[in-house]
Amino acid sequence: MARRGPAVAVAAATLALPPLLSGSHLTVYVLLGLAVMVTVGLSLLMGYAGQISLGQASFYAIGAYTAGLLSVHSLPPVLGLLAAPLVSAGFAVVVGVPLLRLRGHHLAFATLAMQLILLSLVARADWAGGAIGLQGIPRLSVGGYEFADDLSYAYLVWAALALTLLVARNIVASRPGRGLHALASSETAAAACGVPVGRYRLTVFALSAAFAGLAGGIYAFYLGYLAPGSFPVLLSIEYVVMAVVGGLGTLWGALVGATVIILLVQLLNTLGTQPGMPGYAPSVLSYAVYAILLVLVVMFLPHGIVPAVRDRSTRRTSS
Amino acid sequence: MTEFLQYLITGVGGGCAFALVGSGLVVVHRVTRVVNFAQGSFAVIAALTASTLLASGLPHGLAELSAVAVGAGAGLLVGLVAIGRPGTPPGASLIITLGLAVFAYAVEVLIWGDQPRSFAGVPGAVEFAGVRFQAHYLLIIGATAVVFAGTAALFARTDIGRALSACASNPYAAKVVGIDVVRMGLLAFGIGGALGGLAGVLVTPIQLVTFDYDVTLIVGGFAAAVFGGLMRPLHTLVGGVLLGVAQSFVAGYGNAAYQMEVALVLLLAVMLRQAVRTPVAEQEPA
Numbered sequence: 001m002a003r004r005g006p007a008v009a010v011a012a013a014t015l016a017l018p019p020l021l022s023g024s025h026l027t028v029y030v031l032l033g034l035a036v037m038v039t040v041g042l043s044l045l046m047g048y049a050g051q052i053s054l055g056q057a058s059f060y061a062i063g064a065y066t067a068g069l070l071s072v073h074s075l076p077p078v079l080g081l082l083a084a085p086l087v088s089a090g091f092a093v094v095v096g097v098p099l100l101r102l103r104g105h106h107l108a109f110a111t112l113a114m115q116l117i118l119l120s121l122v123a124r125a126d127w128a129g130g131a132i133g134l135q136g137i138p139r140l141s142v143g144g145y146e147f148a149d150d151l152s153y154a155y156l157v158w159a160a161l162a163l164t165l166l167v168a169r170n171i172v173a174s175r176p177g178r179g180l181h182a183l184a185s186s187e188t189a190a191a192a193c194g195v196p197v198g199r200y201r202l203t204v205f206a207l208s209a210a211f212a213g214l215a216g217g218i219y220a221f222y223l224g225y226l227a228p229g230s231f232p233v234l235l236s237i238e239y240v241v242m243a244v245v246g247g248l249g250t251l252w253g254a255l256v257g258a259t260v261i262i263l264l265v266q267l268l269n270t271l272g273t274q275p276g277m278p279g280y281a282p283s284v285l286s287y288a289v290y291a292i293l294l295v296l297v298v299m300f301l302p303h304g305i306v307p308a309v310r311d312r313s314t315r316r317t318s319s
Numbered sequence: 320m321t322e323f324l325q326y327l328i329t330g331v332g333g334g335c336a337f338a339l340v341g342s343g344l345v346v347v348h349r350v351t352r353v354v355n356f357a358q359g360s361f362a363v364i365a366a367l368t369a370s371t372l373l374a375s376g377l378p379h380g381l382a383e384l385s386a387v388a389v390g391a392g393a394g395l396l397v398g399l400v401a402i403g404r405p406g407t408p409p410g411a412s413l414i415i416t417l418g419l420a421v422f423a424y425a426v427e428v429l430i431w432g433d434q435p436r437s438f439a440g441v442p443g444a445v446e447f448a449g450v451r452f453q454a455h456y457l458l459i460i461g462a463t464a465v466v467f468a469g470t471a472a473l474f475a476r477t478d479i480g481r482a483l484s485a486c487a488s489n490p491y492a493a494k495v496v497g498i499d500v501v502r503m504g505l506l507a508f509g510i511g512g513a514l515g516g517l518a519g520v521l522v523t524p525i526q527l528v529t530f531d532y533d534v535t536l537i538v539g540g541f542a543a544a545v546f547g548g549l550m551r552p553l554h555t556l557v558g559g560v561l562l563g564v565a566q567s568f569v570a571g572y573g574n575a576a577y578q579m580e581v582a583l584v585l586l587l588a589v590m591l592r593q594a595v596r597t598p599v600a601e602q603e604p605a
Contacts, residue, residue: 052413099587101594105354105413109541110590113583116538120579233534237421244414280432284425291422298414299404 047249063216088213133227247304334563340540359533362519394512440524
């Protein structure tokens with residue numbers, strides 16, 4: 001098990017990192033962790049089940065609103081956090097039964113439509129705060145302990161991400177994981193080998209929604225405020241970019257893709273908000289980064305960064 | 320009755336924009352099998368270009384035509400990136416065009432900012448059977464009819480159109496008889512860009528356009544194109560007009576806020592109906 005080495009090193013490094021970070025860097029750490037959680041699910045869905053989702057941010061939003069609404073109505077916040085992935089997954093099962101009949105670009109547009117419908121319904125739902133948003137979400141507390149400062153959220157995200165990666169890794173390594181892999185290359189062939197195609201696709205869809213929902217739940221408590229505008233279609237596209245850039249169907253890919261992109265956008269954001277830069281600079285720079293990275297990776301590293309690096313290193317050791 | 324006619328005409332006018340964007344998708348998809356996610360961006364770029372040209376004093380007509388040409392140029396550029404490199408599979412091209420649609424945001428915000436823009440269309444109002452409506456709707460409907468007739472004639476009657484259709488039905492055989500498949504694909508992207516640009520230029524006088532209006536257009540256009548299985552322009556026209564009329568009736572008799580949902584639910588319903596009737600094996604890429 002020599003390949004455990006890098007994972008242990010990254011886990012230790014990320015665990016030691018938060019106390020060394022200043023306030024704004026800690027925020028980036030938390031948001032990065034949440035993005036990785038969503039990307040892991042999407043990477044499974046796109047890489048293993050071969051399905052494109054342009055609506056992954058809707059599961060993130062559902063998780064966030066579930067956690068937010070439950071705790072605003074004075075239920076224990078921890079209940080809200082537990083409900084977030086469950087409600088997201090449940091929603092994915094309900095919409096997945098009809099939608100997963102679709103393939104390729106049809107499914108891409110269907111998930112996009114799902115998110116647009118959801119956003120517009122939430123914006124009109126007064127019980128969810130409407131377009132103004134849901135305010136006054138309390139901080140997360142478990143038992144007597146309240147997650148009050150950013151540092152505690154950093155560790156909460158770390159733990160949730162570790163759980164997500166563990167679940168995803170075990171599924172990939174299992175028999176259903178191999179079935180999924182077969183399904184990605186040819187559905188007909190997989191079905192002929194006895195893979196229950198429909199059920200597996202639905203399960204991965206629900207699982208990716210659960211990961212996004214859990215991330216959304218943490219996001220709600222971390223920010224304390226939710227609005228439909230926080231979950232635009234562009235956010236779903238950003239997750240696709242992270243998954244594709246890192247490498248679909250690899251957990252390391254989700255981690256690397258999200259990290260590379262978020263740090264790069266953060267760096268350009270700092271650059272763009274320098275005095276003397278025009279007001280539109282940060283948004284222009286971040287759109288350009290997402291777009292250029294996505295296009296370059298699809299054209300020149302079609303399997304993503306992580307598989308490309310791995311291939312190169314195995315070639316070197318074998319020669 | 321007058322209300323009914325009023326909603327009908329505004330609906331047909333709005334639907335024409337979807338039909339034009341959708342027909343751009345169809346032309347590109349027929350020839351290259353790529354679903355061009357940047358199709359809505361061509362409309363936005365052309366609309367914003369036209370607003371700038373008009374503001375700088377160019378006369379109506381010339382400004383709009385130049386903007387459509389800019390749309391065609393943008394289409395060609397997207398095509399060069401999406402299919403210019405041999406061996407790019409259509410699935411990867413979808414992701415590439417998605418990336419280029421986001422890139423268009425960067426360009427649009429850089430040049431035009433993020434505020435909505437509009438410009439005046441055909442001035443005045445027309446009265447027909449006791450209903451008054453903006454004369455601009457007549458231009459939209461007329462231009463769309465001419466363009467669809469022109470596209471149909473292009474595909475059916477000209478050599479270029481036959482070459483495009485040949486690439487659509489069998490790229491390998493087309494290559495064997497000496498048709499440059501990549502060049503035909505780029506031509507399709509250029510035509511798609513012009514069609515998208517035309518939609519943008521026509522719709523701006525009745526609809527404020529912001530840089531992210533492309534999502535509405537691409538979803539509506541895709542919904543229209545799905546009526547014809549992304550292959551048949553005439554079905555796309557019917558689909559787009561139906562969509563526009565349905566939206567207009569919902570807005571008129573029901574609640575204007577639910578306009579968007581009408582398009583989306585219709586899109587989902589049509590796709591699901593088609594999926595149920597097609598066996599899985601036929602949907603898988605060969």
